[in-house]
Amino acid sequence: MKGLIKGLGVTWKAMTSKKVTYKYPDVPLQMPDRFRGIQHFDPDKCIVCNLCAKICPTDCITLTGKPNPDPEKKGKVIDTYDINFEICILCDLCTEVCPTEAIVMTNNFELSTYSRDDLFKNMDWLNGNNELIRQENNSAMPKGGAKKNV
Amino acid sequence: MIRTEELLLNVGPQHPSTHGVFRIVVKLDGEVITEATPVMGYxxxxxxxxxxxxxxxxxxxYTDRMDYVSAMTNNYVLVHAVEKMMSIEIPERAEFLRLIVMELQRVASHLVWWGTYLLDIGAMSPFLYAFRDREIIIDLFNELCGARLTYNYMRVGGVKWDAPPGWIDKVREFLPYMRKRLNEYDKLVSGNEIFLARIKGVGAYDAETAIAYGLSGANLRCTGVNWDLRKDEPYSLYDRFEFDVPLGVNGDCYDRYLIRMEELRQSLRILEQALEQFPSEGETMGKVPRVIRPPAGEMYARIESPRGEIGCYIISKGKAEPYRLKFRRPSFVNLQILPKLLVGETMTNLITILGGVDIVVGEVDC
Amino acid sequence: MSEEQKDKETKLERTNNVSEPQSEESVKPDTEVPTDTAAEAETGSSPTANAPASTGADKPMRAPLTEEEKAARVQAAAEARAARAKAAAEGGEGSAEAPADKPARTRDKAEGDAAGEEKPERPARAPRAKANEEPPKPKEPSPKQPLLDRLVAMLKADVAEDAVEDAVINYENDHLPTVTIKNEHWLSCAHQLRGHLEWSCEYLRNLSGVDQETHLEVVYHMINLSTKAEVAVHVKVDREAPTVASVTPIWPTADWNEREAYDLLGIQFTGHPDLRRIMMPDDWVGHPLRKDYESLDSEV
Incomplete structure (x- = not known):
């Protein structure tokens, strides 16, 4: 019996201790800055280098570029940029390799939708998703991923 | 006319106690199991x-998602194998971060095991206590690398993120808190007569069986075999720290329980020493080429995950992708002893034994 | 180059069962030679590259080589590698990559996986110069080399003269002795490894099947927990009718591992108590892990 009584003592003590439950969803959850939520895309910064599409482990990023409409500037400008959120695993490898930080993660994790079509996010949506963008992106990695002979 | 027949019972694949989608086909004679066949692959x-x-x-x-309860050790085994093949040196701060993170992960994984094991046996409150404490660790990881379960934290050559300011102090505060909690858990469970009656003497096997079946982790040490990869084949910085390896005597579920609880305490001890020796500054990534191409060859690297020996066997032909990558998953190998142990046991002991083996089905199936 | 030639021959004298000098086992010595020598022409540090140069022209494609030739080549490669590893250890951090790269590659060649292996791309590396300063020196053999020699001798004596096809030390993997054993002798060798007093490797850690494109292979890693002696064993299996003796009677842990190899690669294990699919559904057709596997739904 003694073991049972000692155990009960612990349980009763827990009744009077501080509650640790979060009252989510009434109280929104604050995620730390590095949290990997859905991405935010800034088309002005994108240089269409395709590194994000190449590194994605599930191949969920598809993008096309068009030549720069401004005849003086060289390089490409982004035309379409889609992320398929059915298969994105939020691993943030794309933000790790992006040399210009055009694609960054936000802290937005509430991604449920009622239809699968809504999960195919295009550029406008990703651009508009500009709340809670995380500040610290590649703190350990130099821009553009690991450099040769770093 | 009354007669008895053998009953074929399906435990799973949807079952709250099989720790995932896992099925055991059991032939019963009354309540005694005559034959048990695990079916996996779901x-x-x-x-x-x-x-x-x-x-x-x-x-x-992808490695995160294999043994999702202890993802850091999975990350590490792959990264360690590649680094050994390429002979890359890791800066000390990165190695310390890895070790701290792996030991914290061991604490978290054993807490999950403890909570779910006791839940399977029938006790509801330890489950919530375990997960409350695991939340603290998960929040620490959340601050460190941005995810709660699938961290994607280690890279070939180091780690991705450095510890944010204040993180190390938070880990330091966590240790005495956890120790206090562990004492409470002992009071709650370890002396409980009902618990002891259910666990003692159940699912016992001897050292030769354990070695023949290739068991590892607590399943091997419960029989008295002193084999812990952190001590016997040291990797990372484990040879700098002092810690004990708990061993069992009888090889039953109670010994495995005690061993894992003691391993929790030893992990806290390692963490304390690691935090003392933590270098205050340093790089988090070593010198790594832009494209990781290990030279052609093969490598079998293994570490001690909370479940046992996890190994990564890579055959590389010198390209950026591996030619063959095989993971030696501890849950898969440890589970082989289940059919042998279950013969002659009652149905109630099936859950006890299965929980004692500590499997994660993501690892069993890979 | 000549000194390496000479050095190679002296090394070959030390190995036993040598009837001929170096011979090439890889299928593509020709493709590898030019790039090899090109990449290292200035340094000239590849005794193994010399081997293809000398015999590549007359080597028949995919002709089975005798074990002596393979053993000899591999012995030479192992010692070359040991020297380079030593050189690298003295030479500095970058050069570690250079020795690890080449010898591992030759070891792969030596183990006879032929077509599946193409030349690894080698980014230009400045540190290579360091490793090449000292190659002609007699290589310091690995500390586990005597162990490996004893194992090979034991297997040759107790099982069969030609049981061991190949024996190397895998330097990066903590000097793991790696042997390749012939398929028909595998069961007896396994009994030896388990029962012989010096070895008695009672803990089989890992059993994996590999699809090297010309043949299949089963790889075993085992260890003796008290003496920590470890061995890795490769057993080559035919691709058309892959059968290998099951070691489940010796090490019961091989049970499910062999079922997994059967399921995913199609390797039949004779003597296995219950060989059926384990991961895939029971009525699945095909073996997914094979390189030529066509999945049902390739869009996925």
Missing amino acids: LHRGTEKLAESLSYTQIIP
Whole structure:
């Protein structure tokens, strides 16, 4: 019996201790800055280098570029940029390799939708998703991923 | 006319106590099991086949999802294998971060095991206590690398993120808190007569069986075999720290329980020493080429995950993708002893024994 | 180059069962030679590259080589590698990559996986110069080399003269002795490894099947927990009718591992108590992990 009584003592003590439950969803959850939520895309910064599409482990990023409409500037400008959120695993490898930080993660994790079509996010949506963008992106990695002979 | 027949019972694949999608086909004679056949493959995602078309950095998120309860050790085994093949040196701060993170992960994983094991046996409150404490660790990881379960934290050559300011102090505060909690858990459970009656003497086997079946982790040490990869084949910085390896005597579920609780305490001890020796500054990534191409060859690297020996066997032909990547998963190998142990046991002991083996089905199926 | 030639021959004298000098086992010595020598022409540090140069022209494609030739080549490669590893250890951090790269590659060649292996791309590396300063020196053999020699001798004596096809030390993997054993002798060799007093590797850690494109292979890693002696064993299996003796009677842990190899690669294990599919559904057709596997739904 003694073991049972000692155990009960612990349980009763827990009744009077501080509650640790979060009252989510009434109280929104604050995620730390590095949290990997859905991405935010800034088309002005994108240089269409395709590194994000190449590194994605599930191949969920598809993008096309068009030549720069401004005849003086060289390089490409982004035309379409889609992320398929059915298969994105939020691993943030794309933000790790992006040399210009055009694609960054936000802290937005509430991604449920009622239809699968809504999960195919295009550029406008990703651009508009500009709340809670995380500040610290590649703190350990130099821009553009690991450099040769770093 | 009354007669008895053998009953074929299906435990799973949807079952709250099988720790995942896992099925055991059990032949029962009354309540006594005459034969048990595990059936797995419900969670087979083809990681090994996928890995043959992905570069090593791309495989790291996949390793997280194998043993999802202790993802850091999975990350580490892959990264360690590649680094050994390429003979890359890791800066000390990165190695310390890895070790701290792995030991915290061991604490978290054993807490999950403890909570779910006791829940299977019938006690509801330890489950919530365990998960409350695990939340603290998960929040620490959330601050460190941005995810709660699938961290994608380690990279070939180091780690991705450095510790944010204040993180090390938070880990330091966590240790005495956890110790206090562990004493409470002992009071709650370890002396409980009902618990002891259910666990003692159940599912016992001897050292020779354990070695023959290739068991590892607590399943091997409960029989008295002193084999812990952190001590016997030291990797990372484990040879700098003092810690004990708890051993069992009888090889039953109670010994495994005690061993894992003691391993929790030893992990806290390692963490304390690591935090003392933590270098205050340093790089988090070593010198790594831009494209990771290990030289042609093969490598079998193994570490001690909370479940046992996890190994990563890579055959590389010098390209950016592995030619063959095989994971030696501890849950898969440890589970082989289940059919042998279950013969002659009652149905109630099936759950006890299965929980004592500590499997994660994501790892069983890979 | 000549000194390496000479050095190679002296090394070959030390190995036993040598009837001929170096011979090439890889299928593509020709493709590898030019790039090899090109990449290292200035340094000239590849005794193994010399081997293809000398015999590549007359080597028949995919002709089975005798074990002596393979053993000899591999012995030479192992010692070359040992020297380079030593050189690298003295030479500095970058050069570690250079020795690890080449010898591992030759070891792969030596183990006879032929077509599946193409030349690894080698980014230009400045540190290579360091490793090449000292190659002609007699290589310091690995500390586990005597162990490996004893193992090979034991297997040759107790099982069969030609049981061991190949024996190397895998330097990066903590000097793991790696042997390749012939398929028909595998069961007896396994009994030896388990029962012989010096070895008694009672803990089989890992059993994996590999699809090297010309043949299949089963790889075993085992260890003796008290003496920590470890061995890795490769057993080559035919691709058309892949059968290998099951070691489940010796190490019960091989049970499910062999079922997994059967399921995913199609390797039949004779003597296995219950060989059926384990991961895939029971009525699945095909073996997914094979390189030529066509999945049902390739869009996925």
